[in-house]
Amino acid sequence: DAGVIQSPRHEVTEMGQEVTLRCKPISGHNSLFWYRQTMMRGLELLIYFNNNVPIDDSGMPEDRFSAKMPNASFSTLKIQPSEPRDSAVYFCASSHPDRGADGYTFGSGTRLTVV
Amino acid sequence: GQQVMQIPQYQHVQEGEDFTTYCNSSTTLSNIQWYKQRPGGHPVFLIQLVKSGEVKKQKRLTFQFGEAKKNSSLHITATQTTDVGTYFCPSGNTGKLIFGQGTTLQVKP
Numbered sequence: 001d002a003g004v005i006q007s008p009r010h011e012v013t014e015m016g017q018e019v020t021l022r023c024k025p026i027s028g029h030n031s032l033f034w035y036r037q038t039m040m041r042g043l044e045l046l047i048y049f050n051n052n053v054p055i056d057d058s059g060m061p062e063d064r065f066s067a068k069m070p071n072a073s074f075s076t077l078k079i080q081p082s083e084p085r086d087s088a089v090y091f092c093a094s095s096h097p098d099r100g101a102d103g104y105t106f107g108s109g110t111r112l113t114v115v
Numbered sequence: 116g117q118q119v120m121q122i123p124q125y126q127h128v129q130e131g132e133d134f135t136t137y138c139n140s141s142t143t144l145s146n147i148q149w150y151k152q153r154p155g156g157h158p159v160f161l162i163q164l165v166k167s168g169e170v171k172k173q174k175r176l177t178f179q180f181g182e183a184k185k186n187s188s189l190h191i192t193a194t195q196t197t198d199v200g201t202y203f204c205p206s207g208n209t210g211k212l213i214f215g216q217g218t219t220l221q222v223k224p
Contacts, residue, residue, distance in 0.1 A: 031210070043158070043203070043214035056211060091157055097210070103148050103160030104212060 004107035006092050012113045018080040021110045024073055025094030033104065034067055034077050035091040043091070049075065050097065082114045119144075119206035119215060127221045134191040136218035138204035147187045148212070149178060153200040158214070194222050 005024040013019050025032045033048040047057040052069045060067070064083070069075040079086055089111050093104040119140045128134050138147065146165045150158040162171055164180035164187060171178045175198075177190045191198055201219045205212040 033212075035214070042216045045211065045213060048211060050210070093158075100146070101163045101165075103150070103163060104158070105160065106157040109157050 004094050004105050006107035006110050010111045013082055015114055016081045019082045021077040021090050023075045023092030029094035029096050031095045031097050032075050033093040036088045038088045084114045087113050121215050125219050128194050130222050130224050131193050134194050136189050136202050138187045140185045143184050150203040151200050196222050196224050
């Protein structure tokens with residue numbers, strides 16, 4: 001298995017532009033999570049899905065952020081418009097709800113820089 | 116929800132010394148997981164503890180779950196430079212894990 005695949009690995013964009021981050025979870029994992037990591041705030045849970053349905057989006061910072069999971073093998077996190085304070089590493093993780101002992105598998109992350 | 120506090124936040128050790136990080140909860144935990152994140156990397160799942168008093172070992176790493184299931188520890192024997200990173204014990208159930216700041220370990224060669 002290739003693991004959780006995120007793209008792009010790095011993204012540099014200008015303030016005000018739209019940014020779309022992509023994630024392909026591990027096949028068979030029914031739960032998908034989006035996290036954001038900064039030095040100041042640590043690793044924050046933004047939103048998670050079970051069986052493609054958003055369950056908890058209370059961590060999404062504001063309306064500029066949106067996430068979708070149109071099918072079991074793909075999810076996007078969109079920021080529109082982007083701001084410098086959105087600069088962070090964004091991680092996607094997936095897990096199998098019936099195999100909690102296997103933990104979460106994280107992707108390599110997308111390092112976003114908004115200038 | 117469950118709130119797990121982890122200490123210390125930072126630890127510098129000389130290579131070969133032992134290292135321990137502790138996680139404490141105000142409520143009983145159903146289980147606890149441990150993750151490691153290398154500098155510039157992503158969190159990697161290490162282990163899950165479920166039973167009261169459980170002890171598990173992975174080479175030089177020893178994980179313990181308290182009898183009351185309110186605390187847990189990770190002990191590394193004879194640290195190596197490859198142990199550098201941040202260790203997390205996120206709280207919550209497998210439906211939603213909340214990560215704190217973790218313990219960042221630096222190892223001086």
